[in-house]
Structure formats: C-alpha cells, structure tokens
Amino acid sequence: MAMRGRTSHVRRFTIGAVALALTAVTACGGGDGDDGSNGAAASSCEPASGKVTLDYWSWVPGMQEAVDLWNSENPDIQVKLKTTPSGNAGTYQNLSNALKAGKAPDLGQIEYDSLASFRLKEGLRDISACPGVSEAGSEFVDWTWSQVEFGADGEDGVWAVPQDTGPMALFYRKDVYDKLGLKAPTTWEEYAEQARTVKKAGKYITHYSQTDPNWFTGLLWQNKATMFERDGDTWAVTVDRPESRKVADYWQELIDDKLVATDLQGFSPALYKAWNTGEVVTWISAAWGYSTIRDNAKATDGKWAVAPMPQWNAGEKQAGNWGGSTTAVLGKTEHPAEASKFALWLNTDPEALEILNREGGLYPAAAAGLELPALKQPVDFYGGQKVFDVFAEASANVDTGFTWGPTMTDTYRFLSDGTAGVIAGKTTLGDVLKDTGAQSADSLRKQSLEVTGG
Known part of the structure; x- marks a missing residue:
C-alpha cells in the first residue's frame, strides 16, 4: 500500500x-x-x-x-x-x-x-x-x-x-548484479537476457514454484490479465486470454531453457538455502517479502535491493499484487x-x-x-535502501480492474496441479491456462452460477 x-x-x-x-x-x-x-x-x-x-x-x-x-x-x-x-x-x-x-x-x-x-x-x-x-x-x-x-x-x-x-516488486542480489555488471532490469525482455548471463555464472535468476499459484496470478495481474469478468448475474471465465498467454509463454521459455530453478518450492528450506548461497539471485514478490528474505537468508545481510517489477513495454509502470x-x-x-x-x-x-x-x-x-x-526509514538488511518507497509506488500502479472469482481456492488448486505437470515436462503453462479455465467454469456451475467461457 x-x-x-x-x-x-x-x-x-x-x-x-x-x-x-x-x-x-x-x-x-x-x-x-x-x-x-x-x-x-x-x-x-x-x-x-x-x-x-x-x-x-x-x-x-x-x-x-x-x-x-x-x-x-x-x-x-x-x-x-x-x-x-x-x-x-x-x-x-x-x-x-x-x-x-x-x-x-x-x-x-x-x-x-x-x-x-x-x-x-x-x-x-x-x-x-x-x-x-x-x-x-x-x-x-x-x-x-x-x-x-x-x-x-x-x-x-x-x-x-x-x-x-501485497503490491509487488523485484528483490535482487545487488552484490551479484554488480559483480556481473548488471543493473535492475526495466523490462521482462531484459530480465530474460539477464537470466542467461546469471546462468553462465552458475546461478539461477529465480525459482518457479508449483505451490504458489497466487504468485503467478500476480504476474497475470500486472499484464491486466483478469481471470474473471461479470455481467449482471453471469460470470465469464477469462483465465485463458491473450494477456495471460503472453505471461505463460514467457515463463515457459525460461523453464524450457532451464534458466529458472524448478526444483525449489516457495517458502521452503531448500529455497532459503539457495538464497543464502547465492544460487538464486532474484525474487518477484510482495511488500511482505522483505521480511521473508531478511529472516531466512541472514547470510546475505546488506546484499539485497528492491526495484520495480520489470515491464512488458519500456516506460510503463504496471505492478501486480500478491496476497x-x-x-x-x-x-x-x-x-x-x-x-x-x-x-x-x-x-x-x-x-x-x-x-x-x-x-x-x-x-x-x-x-x-x-x-x-x-x-x-532505510532498511539495513537492504543496504540502507528505503524499500517501502518502491512498494508505495507499486501500490499506486496496480490495475484496479482485476476481478476475483468466487471460487478462487479451486482455481488456485487447478493452477497448482497443472504446474506440477509443467515442471515434470508433461504439459505447458499455456495448456494449464486452458485447463484451469475449463475447470474453474465447472466449479462456478457447481455453485449454481451462470457461466460463460472456460
């Protein structure tokens, strides 16, 4: 906020x-x-x-x-x-x-x-x-x-x-970025290029978790990819839409090229170890994430910084919200x-x-x-940066038109289950969007709601 x-x-x-x-x-x-x-x-x-x-x-x-x-x-x-x-x-x-x-x-x-x-x-x-x-x-x-x-x-x-x-921004290891001659990315294209540079240095730019479907939803949110729309008493399920596909295809490419760690779940000891050792060097997360890193990656005190989320188009200032x-x-x-x-x-x-x-x-x-x-105040763990200034700006740039569906716990479960197949190489994020849309529509119908799409 x-x-x-x-x-x-x-x-x-x-x-x-x-x-x-x-x-x-x-x-x-x-x-x-x-x-x-x-x-x-x-x-x-x-x-x-x-x-x-x-x-x-x-x-x-x-x-x-x-x-x-x-x-x-x-x-x-x-x-x-x-x-x-x-x-x-x-x-x-x-x-x-x-x-x-x-x-x-x-x-x-x-x-x-x-x-x-x-x-x-x-x-x-x-x-x-x-x-x-x-x-x-x-x-x-x-x-x-x-x-x-x-x-x-x-x-x-x-x-x-x-x-x-939970307005979102980019947490990144500034010491690693400085050593590699990198600056905080301003676009997603630049972030993908940095992922290749980071991989050559023996690290991953970030992790892709099966257990955080609401994180992925925050990425969709940034691209104005609302998952549900409502007209009177009728719900339209819009999980699978061009704006969502753009996000899914982007991350699918990073997964296919092995540029993100896919064996690490969110909020896990293994992820915290990867932060501490420098194996994983960024995390796109919400304002509350500042304490998650601080409390679980103590060996990296003073080495992190926070920047706005990368943008799909240069010069934009869109942000997502997680949680x-x-x-x-x-x-x-x-x-x-x-x-x-x-x-x-x-x-x-x-x-x-x-x-x-x-x-x-x-x-x-x-x-x-x-x-x-x-x-x-400046935050010592983040090198004295006033990190909440970044989140204040992010909160002012979150799309206000994003719509929750009335059975989001079901939708998240469908996303999570589908992502497990992506990590196993059995499906793609694009197919997961399609399947999640269909399953979410069925979930709404079971609640006797009028539904289109999905």
Whole structure:
C-alpha cells in the first residue's frame, strides 16, 4: 500500500470488481444464515458473561508477540495462536476440513481472494452487529474495507477485518548484479537476457514454484490479465486470454531453457538455502517479502535491493499484487463479539501494527499503519535502501480492474496441479491456462452460477 501522503492513489486501488464478485456469491442464496445468505448471520453479537479463550490460526511471523501483548492487556479474553503454513500451502485445506468437522478456530487468517470461497462454505461469520465493527470502516484504506463487505455499502454484512496488502516488486542480489555488471532490469525482455548471463555464472535468476499459484496470478495481474469478468448475474471465465498467454509463454521459455530453478518450492528450506548461497539471485514478490528474505537468508545481510517489477513495454509502470490478508471471524465461533474485538485491535492498534510490520513484514491495511515510522526509514538488511518507497509506488500502479472469482481456492488448486505437470515436462503453462479455465467454469456451475467461457 502507498504511504498516507499518497492516499489519493491508494483509494483508487479498489481491485476493480472485487465487490461485485462477492455480491455474486450472495446471489447464490441458501445457507443457514438468518438473512438467507451464505455464512453465519449476525442476528446477535452479545459479549460473553465470563472469561473467554479464542483459537486463532495465522502464518504471519511474529504474530505470537502481538498475541502476547493482547493477552497481557486482556485477561478476560485470551487468544491461543496456532502457527500454520501459508494459505494455499495448507491452511485453507485444514480450515475447510476443520469447518466440516465442526472443529474450526474462532479466527483465521484468510487472504482477500479466498474470502468468497469460505463464504460459500458457510465458513465466515457476519460481524457487522458486533460492537465497534460497523464504525471501523473509516480506520482502513477504502478498498480493503470494501473487500470484507459483501454487497454494496456493506448491506450484506462485514465478514472479516483487513490486515495487509501485497503490491509487488523485484528483490535482487545487488552484490551479484554488480559483480556481473548488471543493473535492475526495466523490462521482462531484459530480465530474460539477464537470466542467461546469471546462468553462465552458475546461478539461477529465480525459482518457479508449483505451490504458489497466487504468485503467478500476480504476474497475470500486472499484464491486466483478469481471470474473471461479470455481467449482471453471469460470470465469464477469462483465465485463458491473450494477456495471460503472453505471461505463460514467457515463463515457459525460461523453464524450457532451464534458466529458472524448478526444483525449489516457495517458502521452503531448500529455497532459503539457495538464497543464502547465492544460487538464486532474484525474487518477484510482495511488500511482505522483505521480511521473508531478511529472516531466512541472514547470510546475505546488506546484499539485497528492491526495484520495480520489470515491464512488458519500456516506460510503463504496471505492478501486480500478491496476497494481502484479513483476520476473519469463522462461522461457528461461540464468541463473535470477543473475536471481532481482537481482530479490530490486532489490525488497528499502533503497537500491534508495529510488531506485525517489524516481525512479519506486513504492509498495513489500516490507514494509521501507513504512518508507521518503519515504513519511512532505510532498511539495513537492504543496504540502507528505503524499500517501502518502491512498494508505495507499486501500490499506486496496480490495475484496479482485476476481478476475483468466487471460487478462487479451486482455481488456485487447478493452477497448482497443472504446474506440477509443467515442471515434470508433461504439459505447458499455456495448456494449464486452458485447463484451469475449463475447470474453474465447472466449479462456478457447481455453485449454481451462470457461466460463460472456460
């Protein structure tokens, strides 16, 4: 997200038709909620009469420190944290299983793009009637609050509290680049040329992971390759489109020419070792990625730098977005008032925001969080560079027309499964786009949505 001083840019960053996407989910109808929509209705949200213990699942590094701070100040509402894998690496499947078994936690970290999927599973609680929630919208950057309100102007409730965003840029080993006589690439063509230079030096320019389909989605996003479109009550599945094919063909060539490491999964010990040894020298990632490298490649302290994403056309300034999460109150919680109180505190309290930025690398969704001193200071690990200036510019250059589908967890699974075949040499990324489009269309039809394309 942009700095507070650039709020005009931030507030136009609405991710296009996301609100429409979530409204369409409501149109599915059914569910057990008292309001006739999927998820648990906010028919009441009365505080408990005694002490409460809440279970919370999150993958943010340093989250325990924030939870400990809360627990020290709130003896009657204690939070038990379970540290989990990142969403598509395991947490979402585990949450789905727990919901089916009636053993889900009170709160869970869920990315914006996956909220609708959990709504369809009746996995979220409408917390709009809980104390302080309806008034909290003004404390967050506009577009993030609109993503947790399903329906125009919040008429269909509030289903989570915004936490962070993920504008993307290029992390690169400046020491390696300097040694090879390279500068941060400005175009994807230049990046591919650098990949060949880096390979001759016995290194890989980056890795291509099977387990990060939302990373690939961020690359599509940069090229304005929206995966879904909506016209009234009808969904068009546009996963396989010329803009997407351009991105897929580019990366397929890098894979075919063995210019990227394909045996490394995201957020894995093997990848961290490759960063530490200099085997892999760049990572196209989100603002939160600065702490991922910092905490897992300590041997490279002071050797990294951050630059804008390479562009498809010289002179452009387009950026993608990867991730960005919410703190969601899950549908079967017995303590929605206490859960929503903790979720609001976690994502608005200055001390909590500072902890989550310092330890977890989160780029806050709260307006006050954009004033954190750390976001305006040089970062020692990155050679004293003010890295968040790069991400502030990136957030102002993300296409606002990108549309999430209402079953993104399915779409991501299709992408991930297909990518496994690409890595094995059995298919191509272009074919994966085609197959994912068809499978995603079937997924929407199973939810009784009107669908074209795919």
